[in-house]
Amino acid sequence: MRLVGLYIFLAVTIGLGLLFPDNYYVSVVGSTAFFHIILAVALNLFMGYAGQISLGHAAFFGIGAYTSAILTTRFNLNPFVAMSAGAMLTGALSTLLARPILKLKGHYLAMATLGLGIIVHIFLVQEEWLTGGPDGLSGIPPIKIASLVVDTDIQWYFILCAVSAMTIWISLNLMDSRMGRALRAIHGSEIAAEVLGIDTASAKAQVFVLSAVLTSIAGSLFVHQQAFISPDSCSFAFSVELVTMVVLGGLGSTFGAVFGAAILTFLPEFLVHFEELEVLLYGAILMCIMIFLPKGVFVSAVDGVMHLFQRRCVRDVGSS
Amino acid sequence: MSALLEVNSVSRRFGGVEALKDITFSVHGGEIFSIIGPNGAGKTTLFNLLTGVFYADEGSILFNSHDITRKRTFEIARLGIQRTFQNLQIFLNMNCIENVKTACHTRISSGMISGCLRLKKVIQEERIVEKWAMEALDFVGMKDLALAPSDTLPYGLLKRLEIARALAAKPSLILLDEPAAGLNDTETLEMRHLIESISRSGITVMLVEHNMSLVMEISHRIMVLNYGQCLKLGTPTEVQKDPEVIAAYLGEAAG
Ligand SMILES: Nc1ncnc2c1ncn2[C@@H]1O[C@H](COP(=O)(O)OP(=O)(O)OP(=O)(O)O)[C@@H](O)[C@H]1O
Ligand SMILES: [Mg+2]
Numbered sequence: 001m002r003l004v005g006l007y008i009f010l011a012v013t014i015g016l017g018l019l020f021p022d023n024y025y026v027s028v029v030g031s032t033a034f035f036h037i038i039l040a041v042a043l044n045l046f047m048g049y050a051g052q053i054s055l056g057h058a059a060f061f062g063i064g065a066y067t068s069a070i071l072t073t074r075f076n077l078n079p080f081v082a083m084s085a086g087a088m089l090t091g092a093l094s095t096l097l098a099r100p101i102l103k104l105k106g107h108y109l110a111m112a113t114l115g116l117g118i119i120v121h122i123f124l125v126q127e128e129w130l131t132g133g134p135d136g137l138s139g140i141p142p143i144k145i146a147s148l149v150v151d152t153d154i155q156w157y158f159i160l161c162a163v164s165a166m167t168i169w170i171s172l173n174l175m176d177s178r179m180g181r182a183l184r185a186i187h188g189s190e191i192a193a194e195v196l197g198i199d200t201a202s203a204k205a206q207v208f209v210l211s212a213v214l215t216s217i218a219g220s221l222f223v224h225q226q227a228f229i230s231p232d233s234c235s236f237a238f239s240v241e242l243v244t245m246v247v248l249g250g251l252g253s254t255f256g257a258v259f260g261a262a263i264l265t266f267l268p269e270f271l272v273h274f275e276e277l278e279v280l281l282y283g284a285i286l287m288c289i290m291i292f293l294p295k296g297v298f299v300s301a302v303d304g305v306m307h308l309f310q311r312r313c314v315r316d317v318g319s320s
Numbered sequence: 321m322s323a324l325l326e327v328n329s330v331s332r333r334f335g336g337v338e339a340l341k342d343i344t345f346s347v348h349g350g351e352i353f354s355i356i357g358p359n360g361a362g363k364t365t366l367f368n369l370l371t372g373v374f375y376a377d378e379g380s381i382l383f384n385s386h387d388i389t390r391k392r393t394f395e396i397a398r399l400g401i402q403r404t405f406q407n408l409q410i411f412l413n414m415n416c417i418e419n420v421k422t423a424c425h426t427r428i429s430s431g432m433i434s435g436c437l438r439l440k441k442v443i444q445e446e447r448i449v450e451k452w453a454m455e456a457l458d459f460v461g462m463k464d465l466a467l468a469p470s471d472t473l474p475y476g477l478l479k480r481l482e483i484a485r486a487l488a489a490k491p492s493l494i495l496l497d498e499p500a501a502g503l504n505d506t507e508t509l510e511m512r513h514l515i516e517s518i519s520r521s522g523i524t525v526m527l528v529e530h531n532m533s534l535v536m537e538i539s540h541r542i543m544v545l546n547y548g549q550c551l552k553l554g555t556p557t558e559v560q561k562d563p564e565v566i567a568a569y570l571g572e573a574a575g
Contacts, residue, residue, distance in 0.1 A: 173438040177435030177438070177445075178424075178449075179430070179431060180435055181425070184413055184418075184422075189409040189411060191409060193411075194392075194394050196422060196423045198425050200394070210432060
């Protein structure tokens with residue numbers, strides 16, 4: 001029962017992958033959607049569960065991506081070793097930053113994480129000797145699983161599907177555990193959480209690191225899929241897009257983040273047909289969603305269904 | 321009877337306001353110890369000092385012979401003090417049983433990684449936490465509402481839920497800040513029975529309450545605060561007879 005959503009997710013995505021392996025919207029856009037799902041679910045741990053805000057998650061994505069790119073192209077390291085190195089670097093950096101940054105709340109926390117994102121972005125643009133500057137790095141080798149070289153779109157589709165499912169599984173597990181409850185308690189009332197014996201500073205720091213490391217791993221996978229990385233992929237705009245996904249789907253709900261990510265990936269694909277109206281429509285749709293479904297698409301929908309169901313129950317009780 | 325809590329010459333200022341001035345008292349294990357006084361007397365501030373929400377400017381606080389004067393809130397909780405809030409602090413993003421389960425935090429130990437991977441230890445913990453949480457909900461008579469979302473509950477039930485949550489942490493001392501405020505007569509009577517059964521279960525109770533008949537009937541001892549100072553400390557009968565107390569508070573409350 002706890003994992004029902006995950007099974008549905010797997011059935012739908014594996015089904016689509018098997019039925020339409022050559023469809024552009026499945027193999028290509030679908031793979032992008034998986035990246036966004038991993039990132040949004042990871043960010044939701046920090047934002048939706050713990051009630052914090054980060055406008056700098058693209059920085060962690062960039063650190064993972066560039067560490068993988070540099071270590072595999074310059075030093076010929078195995079992609080999985082490079083990925084672990086990126087995750088460790090991100091882990092170390094986020095651990096170092098967590099305590100001072102997370103003393104801040106609300107707007108101030110948003111500003112601090114925004115600053116972090118901007119600093120990393122500037123570093124990636126400026127340090128040409130290491131990062132290739134604005135042009136980025138290319139020629140990044142594909143990953144190899146046993147003797148299978150992963151380089152077709154549909155292979156990536158299934159690999160990213162598996163990683164997304166794992167991220168969702170982690171998120172659902174955490175929800176019903178000691179530390180997951182602690183995080184949601186911090187969201188509900190930080191003072192009450194402390195009074196119950198929760199070391200809120202430590203819990204927030206831990207989830208910040210967890211979220212950052214998952215984001216970094218997604219970044220590593222991204223460079224191998226694209227064979228290319230530039231600072232544009234880790235900009236402030238991308239951080240904001242991730243936050244939008246989490247909020248749009250429904251803060252605090254794992255599948256809210258999944259839906260938010262999917263919507264923000266597919267929406268632009270369909271709006272392309274409206275040509276110059278695209279951006280306008282995109283903005284208008286996001287605004288309408290937030291005005292009419294302030295709890296997010298997924299959470300509002302679930303609430304709505306529950307409501308209908310409860311009304312029916314009440315009516316049944318009334319008529320019997 | 322031994323002293324569970326010892327408060328020695330504690331003072332606390334907020335800017336120019338002396339919220340507490342040189343307060344000394346001790347609470348014995350097993351008693352119901354009440355604090356009364358007019359609005360702004362410093363009652364909630366005292367609870368805030370006892371739970372490390374604020375720190376005392378001067379003086380010291382000993383709990384179970386641990387010096388908790390400068391301890392942080394979560395460390396004090398781990399020593400066995402729990403409280404409720406005058407302005408309810410329910411986790412409205414969780415349902416009732418999740419609120420209560422959260423309080424079992426210090427009774428279990430799995431970390432974030434074990435939680436993410438749902439190790440065997442976590443599964444075992446979840447089973448026992450479920451049981452503890454149901455016991456606490458049952459104690460306050462809310463077993464049937466375990467799965468109800470907390471943001472739909474009426475005020476009276478939220479007050480009970482907050483108490484269930486505090487109890488699930490297995491405290492030896494519980495601080496109740498105006499548990500009967502905003503309740504009707506029936507609910508107040510139920511609250512009285514609840515406080516008495518908490519006391520009977522061996523937990524020491526400190527109570528802040530404006531409902532005088534409730535306080536006078538269930539307290540073993542009462543401390544009267546006025547403008548941050550201790551006006552009187554004694555049994556209900558002693559307090560009710562004290563002319564200073566009548567002038568400062570009871571007269572006004574009765575009239
Ligand atoms: N955080 C704070 N900052 C500034 N002043 C405060 C703060 N907390 C309390 N005070 C002041 O300290 C005094 C005591 O307040 P406290 O809340 O302890 O009163 P109380 O006895 O609980 O009153 P009530 O019966 O209204 O709850 C008041 O003058 C109040 O304004
Ligand atoms: Mg008060």
